[in-house]
Amino acid sequence: xxxxxIVVGFxxxxxxxSGEFKVESASGHYEHIEKLAEVTLRRGDIEKKCxxxxxxxxxxxxxxxxxxxxTPEEVRKYNGWEIEVPKKYAHPLEKDEWYFKDLKxxxxxxxxxxxxxxxxxxxxxxxxxxxxxxGAGYLLEVSISESCSVxxxxxxxxxxxxxxxxxxxxxxxxxxxxxxxxxxxxxxHLWILE
Numbered sequence: 001x002x003x004x005x006i007v008v009g010f011x012x013x014x015x016x017x018s019g020e021f022k023v024e025s026a027s028g029h030y031e032h033i034e035k036l037a038e039v040t041l042r043r044g045d046i047e048k049k050c051x052x053x054x055x056x057x058x059x060x061x062x063x064x065x066x067x068x069x070x071t072p073e074e075v076r077k078y079n080g081w082e083i084e085v086p087k088k089y090a091h092p093l094e095k096d097e098w099y100f101k102d103l104k105x106x107x108x109x110x111x112x113x114x115x116x117x118x119x120x121x122x123x124x125x126x127x128x129x130x131x132x133x134x135g136a137g138y139l140l141e142v143s144i145s146e147s148c149s150v151x152x153x154x155x156x157x158x159x160x161x162x163x164x165x166x167x168x169x170x171x172x173x174x175x176x177x178x179x180x181x182x183x184x185x186x187x188x189h190l191w192i193l194e
Contacts, residue, residue, distance in 0.1 A: 005040065006090040006099055008033055009083040014072035015063050020054070021075045023062040023083065027091040030062045033083070039066070040084040048078075100131040100138075102180040108142050108168075110187045125187060131170065138170040140185075144193060166193050 012022040023033060034055045041048045050066040057063075069075060090099065109122040130141040143165050168174050168187075177186035187193075 004087045005084040006087045006101060007042075007082045008036075008039075008085050008090055009062075011041065011075070011078045011081045011083065012061070013079055014075040015058075017072060018065065019070040019072070019074055020063050020065040021069075021078075022058070023055075023064050025062065025091075029091045030057060032089060032091045033062055033064075036085060036089060038085075041066075041078050041081045042084050043078075043081045047084075098178060098180055103128050103131055103140065103178075103185070106178075106180065106183045106185045108140075108175075108187050109184050110190055122184075122186075125190075125193065126166070128185065129165065132167070134167070134169070136169075139167040140170050140175065142166050142168055142193075168192055 007026050009023045009025045012024045014020070015022050023030075025033060034057060036052050036055065038049065038051055041050060050068060053065040053067055055062060055064045069078065087099075093099070106128045107124045108126040108128060110125045111122050126142040126144045128140050129143050132139045132141055172188075174188050174192055175185050176188055177184070179185070
């Protein structure tokens with residue numbers, strides 16, 4: 001898509017015999033998905049643009065029918081695919097909410113005292129590479145920066161000499177001052193990277 005897009009849901013199996021399927025919402029909200037006229041189905045680099053023929057609420061789900069998908073067998077081809085739309089059609093964010101896509105690529109910064117500090121006093125300790133669902137909540141996957149001096153003695157490298165990845169709970173106890181505009185997230189405790 002030319003315009004920045006957001007994943008709003010996932011195809012979760014056929015419903016009936018007409019090509020209708022269940023939608024799992026990425027945000028837990030369905031109202032915005034129910035109003036869509038067009039979506040893009042995506043798996044990796046493969047995408048299929050589709051017109052929405054119908055969308056209706058079910059019990060804790062949404063049922064959707066797309067043009068050109070007319071049988072349960074055709075639905076199975078797309079099971080698990082992401083449903084993307086232009087960002088303006090995604091569920092509106094509330095205070096202290098972010099789109100996962102916006103968190104990816106943010107620099108994880110440390111100021112030495114666990115509080116938000118001016119940029120000159122911050123050191124980049126890593127980069128958020130993904131956001132994953134964990135048992136008790138979401139986790140930030142962080143690639144530790146090779147040039148990080150505050151971790152130089154403690155940082156562990158893989159056998160190939162590359163820095164490692166760590167997982168940090170996405171909670172204000174561990175990260176704060178999330179600024180997706182400037183692509184920074186404040187690390188609250190350095191020990192969590194060990």
